[in-house]
Amino acid sequence: MDAAHILLLVSTSLILLAVAGAALLRQAGAPLLLMFLGIGMLAGEEGPGQIFFNDYGLAYGFGSLALALILFDGGLGTSLRRLRGVLRPSLTLATAGVLITAGITAAGAHYLFGLGWIESLLMGAIVSSTDAAAVLMLIAGRELKARPRVATTLEAESGFNDPMAVIMVTALVTWLGAGEAPSPWLFAIGIVWSLIAGALIGWFGGRAIAVAERRMGLPLGLYPIFAAASAVFLFALAQSIGASGFLAAYLAGVALRSAPKRRAAEATARFSDGVAWLSQIGLFLMLGLLVTPSHALAVAVPALGVALVLILVARPLAVLVCLLPEKFRPNERAFIAWMGLRGAVPIFLGGFPVLLGVENANLYFSTAFAVVIASLVIQGWTAGPVSRLARIAPPIEGRKGWRDMAAIGAVTVGFAGASFAASIAAGLIDRQGPVFSAPTVAELREMVAPPSSPSSGGVRLGTLPADWMELDMEERRRLFARIVASLIASENEHVLRDRATLERFAGLEANGTRLDLSQQAERDRLARKYGGAYGDLDDLLARADIVPPSLAISQAVLATGWGSSEAARERNVLFGRFPGDGGFESLAASAEDYVSYLNSHPAFAGFRAERAALRAAGAPITGPALVGEISPYADDETYVGQLRAVMDGPDALTRFDPVTEG
Numbered sequence: 001m002d003a004a005h006i007l008l009l010v011s012t013s014l015i016l017l018a019v020a021g022a023a024l025l026r027q028a029g030a031p032l033l034l035m036f037l038g039i040g041m042l043a044g045e046e047g048p049g050q051i052f053f054n055d056y057g058l059a060y061g062f063g064s065l066a067l068a069l070i071l072f073d074g075g076l077g078t079s080l081r082r083l084r085g086v087l088r089p090s091l092t093l094a095t096a097g098v099l100i101t102a103g104i105t106a107a108g109a110h111y112l113f114g115l116g117w118i119e120s121l122l123m124g125a126i127v128s129s130t131d132a133a134a135v136l137m138l139i140a141g142r143e144l145k146a147r148p149r150v151a152t153t154l155e156a157e158s159g160f161n162d163p164m165a166v167i168m169v170t171a172l173v174t175w176l177g178a179g180e181a182p183s184p185w186l187f188a189i190g191i192v193w194s195l196i197a198g199a200l201i202g203w204f205g206g207r208a209i210a211v212a213e214r215r216m217g218l219p220l221g222l223y224p225i226f227a228a229a230s231a232v233f234l235f236a237l238a239q240s241i242g243a244s245g246f247l248a249a250y251l252a253g254v255a256l257r258s259a260p261k262r263r264a265a266e267a268t269a270r271f272s273d274g275v276a277w278l279s280q281i282g283l284f285l286m287l288g289l290l291v292t293p294s295h296a297l298a299v300a301v302p303a304l305g306v307a308l309v310l311i312l313v314a315r316p317l318a319v320l321v322c323l324l325p326e327k328f329r330p331n332e333r334a335f336i337a338w339m340g341l342r343g344a345v346p347i348f349l350g351g352f353p354v355l356l357g358v359e360n361a362n363l364y365f366s367t368a369f370a371v372v373i374a375s376l377v378i379q380g381w382t383a384g385p386v387s388r389l390a391r392i393a394p395p396i397e398g399r400k401g402w403r404d405m406a407a408i409g410a411v412t413v414g415f416a417g418a419s420f421a422a423s424i425a426a427g428l429i430d431r432q433g434p435v436f437s438a439p440t441v442a443e444l445r446e447m448v449a450p451p452s453s454p455s456s457g458g459v460r461l462g463t464l465p466a467d468w469m470e471l472d473m474e475e476r477r478r479l480f481a482r483i484v485a486s487l488i489a490s491e492n493e494h495v496l497r498d499r500a501t502l503e504r505f506a507g508l509e510a511n512g513t514r515l516d517l518s519q520q521a522e523r524d525r526l527a528r529k530y531g532g533a534y535g536d537l538d539d540l541l542a543r544a545d546i547v548p549p550s551l552a553i554s555q556a557v558l559a560t561g562w563g564s565s566e567a568a569r570e571r572n573v574l575f576g577r578f579p580g581d582g583g584f585e586s587l588a589a590s591a592e593d594y595v596s597y598l599n600s601h602p603a604f605a606g607f608r609a610e611r612a613a614l615r616a617a618g619a620p621i622t623g624p625a626l627v628g629e630i631s632p633y634a635d636d637e638t639y640v641g642q643l644r645a646v647m648d649g650p651d652a653l654t655r656f657d658p659v660t661e662g
Contacts (some may be wrong), residue, residue: 040288
């Protein structure tokens with residue numbers, strides 16, 4: 001079987017699987033686009049399908065075609081009379097609403113991700129527009145029979161708002177790439193041109209399609225093909241002159257539907273509906289293949305925060321402001337606010353930074369993907385219950401209102417809980433490995449032989465033995481030093497592994513090689529782990545370095561009295577730092593917290609700078625060399641002196657330190 005046949009087999013199998021699952025999932029009330037996206041992810045590189053697809057250029061081309069066909073079909077389903085009645089609120093939501101949404105979401109991204117304001121605005125712009133595919137599919141759903149005026153407002157907004165989002169994303173990506181702010185006048189002119197030119201091309205192009213249909217004597221089956229191809233032509237024409245092709249495709253459908261005396265109106269509508277379904281299936285399957293779920297999991301918690309800011313704050317405020325002068329009832333405003341679904345467009349826009357090589361592009365793309373998942377689950381899954389509670393759609397006979405409220409709460413809380421659990425699980429995968437319990441002193445002696453270097457021989461231990469206090473003081477001191485040295489050796493091993501990764505990234509950048517998305521995701525993870533900035537590799541390298549074992553042992557000795565304190569024996573607290581619940585799950589967790597504290601907290605910038613200077617000079621990284629920089633650890637002027645006394649005492653703790661470069 002040649003490659004072409006395999007490609008056909010795989011692609012059609014995915015489509016058939018998506019179609020087969022549509023009926024089943026629809027009975028559960030779940031948004032179908034979520035299922036299509038999930039199938040794509042399962043077929044992707046991290047799923048059982050193992051299909052590797054990262055061609056963002058091809059994805060951009062196919063995505064443009066699919067969105068043009070979806071919007072054209074949406075226009076064919078929009079009544080011109082109804083559109084005229086909601087034109088002003090729809091345009092306001094599509095322009096001012098997008099700006100307000102992007103601004104508020106950017107504020108959330110700024111504080112949740114610690115990004116600069118330009119980067120935060122880019123993230124806000126990427127997720128600022130509602131998605132035509134998601135909105136149109138839900139509006140057409142059998143359960144969601146919303147009032148015509150409300151439904152048309154949502155449809156028109158989703159058809160109109162892409163130009164604003166695209167222009168914002170393009171301008172901000174250019175700003176980040178060139179380092180120079182775009183002209184506000186050019187930005188404003190670009191928006192006006194995109195909207196007006198796209199509208200004119202779409203409207204008059206749609207009318208021209210209708211005229212051509214009346215004058216051509218084609219077989220009935222060719223009229224729908226002619227209409228769809230013409231709509232794509234209008235989309236491409238508008239895009240080529242800097243106008244909005246998305247708006248042109250949508251209005252071409254509206255204009256064609258409103259034209260009188262069409263020969264193949266019903267055939268075109270049916271054909272277009274089928275093509276739109278195929279486009280939506282193909283688009284979301286492709287996006288599922290394109291995304292890397294583990295990258296999104298790495299930013300799941302802050303991305304969920306961005307999604308909640310978007311859904312619960314930014315979108316409602318934007319709708320409130322934009323619809324203030326309009327004659328919508330409060331329940332209608334609330335429903336429009338809730339139905340600001342995100343779908344293919346944010347993921348599509350999230351690929352722009354990747355295509356143009358913007359730094360940290362993976363963060364934008366992965367966050368957009370996580371926000372879309374949150375929107376499809378929270379808003380899409382609850383659209384039916386919300387429409388009934390807001391009295392936008394008629395109630396289901398025999399169904400109580402409290403059941404709809406319970407469904408909304410269950411979906412929202414359940415998704416938030418699942419996101420937190422998935423994020424924690426993703427973090428645990430990267431933890432330092434299993435923790436070994438030490439039930440007896442005899443077993444402990446075997447486990448913690450002195451390490452030969454700070455990067456090998458470490459063991460992650462659970463607790464001190466139950467018979468710990470039965471040891472004589474001399475053996476307890478000797479064994480305690482080896483325990484702490486082993487714990488720190490284990491932590492240092494993983495820190496040095498992270499450091500090697502950062503050094504590899506620095507080497508790639510020095511050679512002018514741009515990091516791929518997987519590498520960007522790893523760099524972003526390390527930046528968060530060590531509390532540094534993604535763009536400052538020198539600072540990250542200063543943070544990702546070893547802690548001298550002698551220093552750690554000395555601090556543990558002062559904090560626990562050689563492991564005799566109740567905190568060490570009962571709560572696994574070795575270094576005087578207590579977690580929120582007053583104890584650690586293991587000694588290894590206490591050591592991990594200690595190393596992370598020194599490597600990430602602002603108070604130890606001096607400690608890290610001195611350590612970096614030692615490494616740059618090729619000098620060993622030892623406790624005596626760094627103990628003078630550890631004073632912020634305790635509010636005691638004598639603390640450093642006490643550490644020196646323990647370190648240089650008869651137990652010879654410096655023997656655990658490296659004698660060469662760490």
